[in-house]
Amino acid sequence: xxxxxxxxxxxxxxxxxxxxxxxxxxxxxxxxxxxxxxxxxxxxxxxxxxxxxxxxxxxxxxxxxxxxxxxxxxxxxxxxxxxxxxxxxxxxxxxxxxxxxxxxxxxxxxxxxxxxxxxxxxxxxxxxxxxxxxxxxxxxxxxxxxxxxxxxxxxxxxxxxxxxxxxxxxxxxxxxxxxxxxxxxxxxxxxxxxxxxxxxxxxxxxxxxxxxxxxxxxxxxxxxxxxxxxxxxxxxxxxxxxxxxxxxxxxxxxxxxxxxxxxxxxxxxxxxxxxxxxxxxxxxxxxxxxxxxxxxxxxxxxxxxxxxxxxxxxxxxxxxxxxxxxxxxxxxxxxxxxxxx
Numbered sequence: 001x002x003x004x005x006x007x008x009x010x011x012x013x014x015x016x017x018x019x020x021x022x023x024x025x026x027x028x029x030x031x032x033x034x035x036x037x038x039x040x041x042x043x044x045x046x047x048x049x050x051x052x053x054x055x056x057x058x059x060x061x062x063x064x065x066x067x068x069x070x071x072x073x074x075x076x077x078x079x080x081x082x083x084x085x086x087x088x089x090x091x092x093x094x095x096x097x098x099x100x101x102x103x104x105x106x107x108x109x110x111x112x113x114x115x116x117x118x119x120x121x122x123x124x125x126x127x128x129x130x131x132x133x134x135x136x137x138x139x140x141x142x143x144x145x146x147x148x149x150x151x152x153x154x155x156x157x158x159x160x161x162x163x164x165x166x167x168x169x170x171x172x173x174x175x176x177x178x179x180x181x182x183x184x185x186x187x188x189x190x191x192x193x194x195x196x197x198x199x200x201x202x203x204x205x206x207x208x209x210x211x212x213x214x215x216x217x218x219x220x221x222x223x224x225x226x227x228x229x230x231x232x233x234x235x236x237x238x239x240x241x242x243x244x245x246x247x248x249x250x251x252x253x254x255x256x257x258x259x260x261x262x263x264x265x266x267x268x269x270x271x272x273x274x275x276x277x278x279x280x281x282x283x284x285x286x287x288x289x290x291x292x293x294x295x296x297x298x299x300x301x302x303x304x305x306x307x308x309x310x311x312x313x314x315x316x317x318x319x320x321x322x323x324x325x326x327x328x329x330x331x332x333x334x335x336x337x338x339x340x341x
Contacts, residue, residue, distance in 0.1 A: 021322070021325065021326045022067055022068040022069055022325045022326050023069060023070045023072075023288065023325070023326040023329040023330055024068050024070070024071040024072065024288055024289060024290045025171065025287045025288065025289045025329050026072070026171075026264045026266040026289025026290060026292075027059070027072060027073055027289075027290060027291070027293075028073070028074055028075065028076040028291075028292070028293065029073040029074070029075065029095065029098065029102070030051055030052065030053070030293070031054075031094065031095060031098050033091055033094045033095070034080060034091055034095055035051065037082075037087065037091045038051075038080065041082040046077075046176060047077045047078055047175070047176055047189075047190055048189040048190045049189045051076060052294060053293070056102050056110075058293070059071065059292065059293070060106070060109055062292060062297045062300070062301075063109065065297065065301065066290075066297075066300065066301045066304055067304070068290070069109070069326070070108065070109055070110065071109065071292070072111045072113060072138065072139075072171070072329075072333070073099050073103075073110055073111070073112040074112070074115070074141035074173065075095045075115035077143065077173060077174065077175040077176065078175055078176060079147065079175060080092065081117065081118070081119065081120075081146065081147055088117045088123075089120070089123045089127065091117075092116065093117075093127065095115050096112075096114045096115060096127070096130075096135055097135065099114070099137075100112065100131075100136060100137070104136075111138040111333060112138060113137060113139040113140050113169065114127065114128065114132065114139070114141065115127075116131075116142065116159070118142070118143065118156075119146040119147050119149040121155060121156065121158060121159055124159050125159050125162050128159065128162055128163060139333070140163065140168055140171070141171045141172075141173060142172055142173075143173060143174075144172060144175055144199055144201065144202035145177065146175070147178050148178040148179065150201070150202055150205050151202040151205060151206050151211075152205030152206040152208065152209045152211055153205070157214075160214075160215045163215070163218060164216070164217045164218055165217070167217040167218075167335065168217075168219075169219045169220075169221065170218060170220045170221065171220075171223075172199060172202065172222055173223055174190075174194075174198040174199045174224075174227075175198065176194075176198075177194065177198050195224065195227075196228050197227070197228060199222060199223060199228075200227045200228040200229055200232050203220075204232060206220075206257070207252055207257050207258075208252060209250075210250070210256070210257060211257070212256065212257045212261070213253045213256040216256070216260070218260060219260055219262060219332060220261050220262065221262045221263070221264055221287065221332075222261055222262065222264070223264050223266055223267075225264075225265055225266070225267050225269055225273045226276075226280065230276040231276075233280050234279075236252075240252060261285065262281075262285045262328070263285060263286050264286075264289030265286065265324065266289035267291070269303075269307050269310070270310065271310050271314060271317075274310070274311075274317060283320045283323055283324070284323065284328055285328065286320070286323070286324050287324065287328050287332070288304075288324055288326070288329070290303070290304065311324065
């Protein structure tokens with residue numbers, strides 16, 4: 001309880017100013033127990049940059065100043081698994097319970113998508129059931145890979161079945177590729193280039209195995225403006241018939257899979273990026289995301305204002321601002337989303 005008191009310190013008011021309607025689907029909760037596991041394994045810089053501090057008080061202050069009504073909390077990278085499945089499960093259970101308590105204290109301000117202790121699939125199933133059925137999680141967060149276990153891999157099918165039965169929303173987040181040859185990208189942190197490449201890799205793996213057609217009740221949020229998918233998908237579509245004919249791949253149900261993908265705008269949603277994203281999805285599947293607390297508040301607020309200005313200034317996009325900023329996300333998390341594209 002002392003931890004929760006510290007995290008929620010100063011937030012005793014029963015109501016706070018809702019200065020805007022924006023719903024932020026890409027934010028991270030970082031608790032002391034999670035940091036302690038990373039430190040115990042010398043993994044504070046596993047993702048090549050330090051984890052920032054987080055508290056509910058600071059997060060709500062940022063939201064109020066930025067005009068954000070509600071934020072969806074998820075555990076950040078890395079996955080806290082270092083060979084000890086019980087340690088990982090304990091850590092992730094604590095992350096989920098703290099997230100649930102934050103949501104309980106401030107139901108108008110926070111939702112959360114539960115972390116799962118992969119690569120232990122059985123433990124992940126148990127945690128998913130507990131988080132969704134008991135804690136009131138709004139979905140789950142899945143790493144692109146959990147120590148080399150990639151989304152789309154057949155060993156994850158039992159977990160996908162459980163999530164499909166619960167019509168779960170899945171938020172994807174990139175993690176360090178495994179295995180990761182250090183010499184490939186020695187000049188930049190993972191977030192600069194490898195994160196969008198890693199996200200694209202994981203989603204392509206899911207598409208190639210028709211995961212979202214086999215588990216049609218799932219809705220998957222892809223981060224960072226679709227990553228490299230607007231470039232990758234046209235190439236895949238053009239090459240796939242030859243690959244299928246030669247027996248290298250199975251047919252992909254493009255519409256069945258893509259209609260269940262949503263895309264957050266964390267990163268740099270410039271006009272060019274938005275138009276590119278709209279070549280693979282529809283306006284009803286685009287969601288606002290900030291990536292709080294990984295950049296300074298002033299930068300994140302400026303990014304949000306720039307997005308609004310970009311939308312307002314473009315004749316084609318001007319009518320989509322409310323959809324992107326909150327309507328689409330609200331429908332998604334309230335269970336009213338459709339697969340129409």
